[in-house]
Amino acid sequence: MKPRGRFISLEGPDGSGKSTVIRGLQKALQERGVDVITTREPGGSPIAEQIREVILNVNNTAMDGRTEALLYAASRRQHLVETIIPTLDKGQWVLSDRFVDSSLAYQGVARQIPQEEVWTINQFAIEGQLPDLTLLLDVPAEVGLERIQKARGQRQYDRLDRESLNFHQKVRQAFLDLAAENDRIVLIDANMTYDAVIERCLEVIAERLN
Ligand SMILES: Nc1ncnc2c1ncn2[C@@H]1O[C@H](COP(=O)(O)OP(=O)(O)O)[C@@H](O)[C@H]1O
Ligand SMILES: [Mg+2]
Structure with missing residues (x-):
């Protein structure tokens, strides 16, 4: 029987490069003989x-913050049971674009819900099944926002309103605090070239999971 696969999540604010890096990591791991799928939350x-x-849904303007937190947790539960666990059981690896740390980082900042309470509903959802490794892609707030705006073809920097910069900074700090508290989470400097970020992620995967 094949050994159980490994579960890696990628975390970080918007524009940190998760969706880009996850594709590169899948390719690089496949080249090294690892059977690996990518998924997202x-x-x-x-x-x-x-x-x-x-x-x-942008029409759901009446969405309550706690309803939203529960929906994220519900989505995570179903994702875990229907996709992640069966894949790991088959011996394949799973790379997930976001997992529980995004709820912990965002719900407090966006919805002012105490992190312990977000953690409580997520513990119910995941029953202790945390990733084997979490790669936290870290970039300064300005860099993340600049990348997003560039991707959308918008004028940059001067267009960044203070609110989105402040929000991005708080999310970044929340992720950094989580990394400081959890050995599972490894900080990756994502303010480097794409190739350098991939190389660093592969080094960390080799160190932590081999
Ligand atoms: N290391 C990098 N250097 C420069 N630009 C990058 C880098 N990684 C990603 N990008 C670009 O930044 C934008 C946001 O990347 P994306 O992977 O969508 O981030 P996320 O999924 O974390 O929001 C994309 O246009 C992407 O091409
Ligand atoms: Mg993305």
Whole structure:
């Protein structure tokens, strides 16, 4: 029987490079003979993707912060049960674009929900099944926002309003605090070239998971 696969999550604010890096990591790991899938949150399974649509629907302006936190946790539960665990059981690795740390980092900043309370509902959802390793892609707030705006073809920097910069800074700090408290989370300087970020991630994976 194949040994159980490894579960790696990628975390970090918008624009830190998660979605880009996850594709490069999958390719690099496959070249090294690792059977690995990529997935994302919210979503990552048929039911979880339906929950994602409810969460991200811009018409849902009446969405309560705690409802939203519960929906993220519900989506995560379904993703775990329907996609992540069966994949790991088959011996494949799982790379997930966001997991529980995003809820911990964002719900406090965006919705002012105490982190312990977010953790409580997420413990219910994941039953202790944390990633084997979490790569936290870290970039200064200005860099993340600049990348997002560039990708959208917008004028940069001068267009950044103070609110989004402040929000981004708080999310970044929340992630840095989580990394400081959890040995599972490894900080990656993502303010480097794409190739350098991939190389560093592969080094950390080799150190931590081999
Ligand atoms: N290391 C990097 N250097 C410069 N630009 C990058 C780097 N990594 C990603 N990008 C660009 O930044 C933008 C946001 O990247 P993305 O992977 O979508 O971030 P995230 O998924 O974390 O929001 C994309 O346009 C991407 O091409
Ligand atoms: Mg992304």
